[in-house]
Amino acid sequence: MEQPVIELNNVVKEFTASGGFGSTEIFRALDSISFKLYKGRTLALVGESGCGKSTCAKLITKVHGVTEGEILFKGENVDTINKRRDILNYRGKVQMVFQDPFGSLNPTHTIRHHLTRPLLIHKQVKGKDAIEKRLNELMELVELPIEDLDKYPHQLSGGQRQRVNLARAIGVGAEIILADEPTSMLDVSIRLGVLNLMKEMKEKIGIGFLYITHDLATAHYIAEETAVMYRGRIVEWGDTRSILRNPQHPYTKLLISAVPDPDLPFNKLVDSEPDYSQSADKIRAISLKSVAGHRQVADNHFVANWDEAEIAALQKDKIA
Ligand SMILES: Nc1ncnc2c1ncn2[C@@H]1O[C@H](COP(=O)(O)OP(=O)(O)O)[C@@H](O)[C@H]1O
Ligand SMILES: [Mg+2]
Known part of the structure; x- marks a missing residue:
């Protein structure tokens, strides 16, 4: 059996909120969540707002720690990834792409800057020529013209900006991309283009995706497998077609x-x-x-x- 890149086993996440009179209230956002992410495959995590989808992604990227259960990266508990360098390396391999394609880009910097910086930080390529070559490859991969490298985020459409975000994730060496509602802020007419691009990234270079969405209908475009989530629990999971049919x-x-x-x-x-x-x-x-x-x-x-x-x-x- 192929080893999953990411594996959640019975993950529980509780948030503590302070109530009145010095009391605390515990809210269970995730209740025994288990799933696996593989290279070259997509799992759709589907459910309405507030059911815990983003919390899953935040636990995977170590924004929060788990309350119970475990998250494994290639068999290793992510709790044991603690050194600065190891965390940087891990976050390079497991990248987030967010809903708002603009929010994650700095308006004062060009696309070239956005794509070059992570290449340097994550030491993906060395030397001016190699960087230029890699930038060209990334732009080609996400089907953006080379000229766009010298544009600023506001000069691109939402769909084009989301392509830049995907290129950036690949640039740092992502093996898994956690795409959190990546098309929900885009015009309906360009959503499919971004989904198709994700599908190509999966097929051509073997990226694994967690596709987070509230829209079950889009799952069948890119996700072999689906997990339907309701209020912190996965209620139905497996083959996307079987679930839809x-x-x-x-x-x-x-x-x-x-x-x-x-x-x-x-x-x-x-x-x-x-x-x-x-x-x-x-x-x-x-x-x-x-x-x-x-x-x-x-x-x-x-x-x-x-x-x-x-x-x-x-x-x-x-x-x-
Ligand atoms: N840092 C936090 N502190 C307290 N509660 C939180 C925190 N993050 C998320 N929650 C709660 O956990 C639940 C799941 O949130 P979230 O994972 O963002 O849902 P989704 O992404 O499916 O919309 C929500 O009820 C939310 O209010
Ligand atoms: Mg969310």
Whole structure:
């Protein structure tokens, strides 16, 4: 078996907030999260805002420590990566790309500056010619014209800026890119271009992606595997196609019902099942209850257990 680059095992993350009168409240943002990231493959982490997607990425990049469980980088617990140089090296290999393509670029510096600096810091190439050559390769890889090197961020579109961010991640030597809602601030018309670029980076140079999104419909463009997250838990996971074609968990069905994509099989759900879009609040409440255990749906398709009796009651409501 191929070794995962990143592996989360039963990761729990609790945040402590101070309540009134000197008390503290503990909020469990992640509850027993497990997944693996491989070179040349994409896992989509899908769920609505606040479910804990970004927290997963922040734990992987060591912005926060885990409360329980472990995160392994090529088999080594990331907790043991502590020296400045080791952290720099690790963060070079596991890079974040954020939602806001502008926020991560400095308006007073050219694209050339943005791409050259990390090459130097991470000691990827030495010497002027080698740097120039690498810059050309990076621009070609993300399909931007060489002339753009001398432009400033504001002279580029959102999609072009996101390409610069991807080029920069490759420039520092990324093996895994944690792409946190990378297209959600882009115009719909250019989203697909960025997703296709990520797909090419995966296929051509073997980058592994964690594709974080609230939009289940885009998962099938680039992600072989999907994990559907709800309030800190993964409720359904495995092969993306199997999940989209044959969703099991009420929350996954709710997400799919919200997607106006004629290729997705929502029609086949409506007759015999609750009306997911009408009963959204109830389905959320039922999905929130953690029921122990999970079952296997297909070769690579698993679903956490849920309160079937309550969902059945919703169904009756609908028929009555
Ligand atoms: N540093 C923090 N301190 C306290 N609570 C946090 C912190 N970071 C995130 N949270 C909480 O954890 C939950 C998950 O947040 P996040 O991972 O950002 O969700 P997502 O990226 O899916 O929108 C939210 O309820 C959020 O308010
Ligand atoms: Mg987020």
